[in-house]
Amino acid sequence: MTMTDPVQAPTKARLLDGPALWPAQAHVPTVIGRQLIIERGEGSYVFTSDGRRLFDGTAGLWHANIGHSHPELARAAYEQMMRLETHHIFARFTNDKAHALGERLAGLAPFERAKVILNSGGSDAIDVACKLARRHWQREGRSSKKVILSREFAYHGLHAYGTSIAGLEFNREGYGTDSLVPETARVSFNDAGQVARVVDEIGAENIAAIVTEPIQGTGGVNPPVPGYLEAIQRICRENDILLILDEVITGFGRTGKMFAAERYGIQPDLLTFAKGITSGYAPLGGVLVSPRIWEPFYVDSPATPIFRHGATYAGHATASAVALAHLEILERDQLIPRVGDLERVLHRELAGLDAGHSGVIEVRSAGLLGGVTLADHLSAEAIADDLIELGFISRPLRGNTLQISPPFIISDDELVSYVQAIGHAINERERR
Template sequence: MTDRALWHGQAHMPTSQAHRLTIKGGEGAWLTTSDGQRLLDATASLWHANVGHGRERIARAAYEQMKTLETYHVFGRFANEPALDLADRLADIGPIDGGRVMLTSGGSDSIELACKLARRHWQLEGRPEKTTIVSRETSYHGLHGYGTSIAGLEYNREGYGSQSLIPETLRIPANDIAAATAMLAAHGTENIAAIVFEPVIGTGGIVGPVDGYLAGLQAFARANDILLIADEVITGFGRVGTMFACERYDISPDMVVMAKGLTSGYAPLGAVLVSPRIADRFFDGADAPMFRHGLTYSGHATACVVAQENLDIIEEEGLVERSAHLEDVLARAVAPLADHPLVEEVRSGSAFLAGIQIVADVKGDDVAFECVRRGVLTRTIHANTLQICPPFVATEAEVELIATTIADALDSI
């Protein structure tokens, strides 16, 4: 039945209804569709199924918490124990010393929070002109108000009656530090509140940072009183072979945005880790200001327990180290695809991710559909690029199967 009530996200609905693929079950790196087909999940769903599908221990942890308390909000003076415990753990493992944690319902929520907090910070600093939020071209930061406004993918900003829902935004070249800093200087650094960046661009085509870019961006920000916000929604919790990409790429951010791998998708949850530079004033003294922001389900007790169990699995099974190992396996597996006549470029080696950009006159969706027919689920992202982002529990053979299936699909086309 194609005429169902569900309105899919980011979808051309006539196409989606005609070609709907309904996922019914999952175990490890594999999925089962409603018609019984078994598919290797080459995308970890939407970049998040890091510990794989069907983890019974996570389901049991959620069940036990729900029997005790499904949740209670964390507004005002209220809290729940799982939220307190998870915030402490994230502050401990995150790439900011002495940070504070605000919990959200996901990545888009976390971007919204971080951008608002950056502007609030400069208002309290007595620098009200610092309102512009900067992002990189081809970047993706969710689709809430701020995520839509700072999107480096122009089509995500189109159709709302203005260039940007929130006007004080600017997009800089994604990997040219000289051009980026020149644009920032021309805009006026006195007007810039923060730079939001994905250490490795995800939805924008899987693009790693060129040497010197992130270091140059950090140096420029520090020299010009601009906050740095690391969007680690995709890269956080092991995707780059370290717990956070900021560690691998030696970046010291003012805020870190987290989601996806925080729970591996077993519950909707996000977080923002905030540096003492920003957070301390809100915690000290009777006259401390308030940050008037919050979400009904921020600090959701069951979601926080799910996150803890997920993080335990990542630590106990050495999945961060496994991700680092599989990054090299994936890079070797996809390298031969660069020689295929239907491949424009292969991008890998900056995380346990790869992007296979198909030549412009071949529809990437056709290749993805053929891969699914052959038993590997992938999809097309920006620039006609096939996304590869397997769960950390995938085997070397399964990683190699993804690459050979794409090669076979290209040959058939």
């Protein structure tokens, strides 16, 4: 039996004696025996151990923006490792690449005079941002401001804080309490009036921050309804609540701007990033911090407090070198403006898909992000499996939705073919 054969009445022995690697985000019994082993990638395509060539329509997990196996990034990592693999950035120590990346990111930030906290990924970044929001208010002497609000259907990683503020209920279940960190609550994903009511109910004096993705990803690719983000920003400003923008998916060009904050005219207090900073070539994430938050920690005084952030690989020199090389490629190859061109193609093709298939309930897109919500009689998981057989990768998301987030380097024709393949898979399922 090959790795891609369907599961046929799996036996207990077959499951227990399967691969040692525990599959991530999986109902294990239904994936063992069906896993695709990806051996290599090239541009917008990946190749499996059983000889399949698949168009990577999700850019891995939203991250392979410049495609796979880019030689310049491989060279940047190699050259950096031959000089210095890494050195920590605790206290008096730093390393040249982390230092340079901090300056580069501060120059790209959607607000002035940003400071940069570096770590290993999006879940790390969310953990740091939520803790820093609470630390800010404790330092200010406003000790009741502890609650972190997040949106229904939100996904913010799977560390303890990300799990606690998840708007996807299944990510918070099974731990013996509603929330690993108790001071959290959810608000509507599209109704700013409901957000204002929750703020009144909990009391602004008890709320440290609101966390939001500008465009929800795992929750179903949900762009903000007009005026929603602006209203959230206004609620934060009027109630002295910090605004944390989770740009782990949208940062570094996915919306046609360097950050979605620019696209929607939002100025957060804290902005988290990961994925697109290296196109996934090295694990790296972090937080952009506004002056309001960082300045009190920089005052020249023995009484100045310390914010205890930083893990072993914070400011990893090789990851930072890869990020710097990646940012140069984005700029040199004009890939972010290219996303604007591809956005128009995606919008047009999705509109045709919506109009031409009764099995499609709704399509949504912004930048090079798209979601196709299917009728109840169709399964997004089954359609994603069918797409594999057609040579395309999609991914089922919440709400019976298919994910579309291909690399920035695709051609117009490849994007058209991808959406058409989704339509073909829907047609074939409805004929059965």
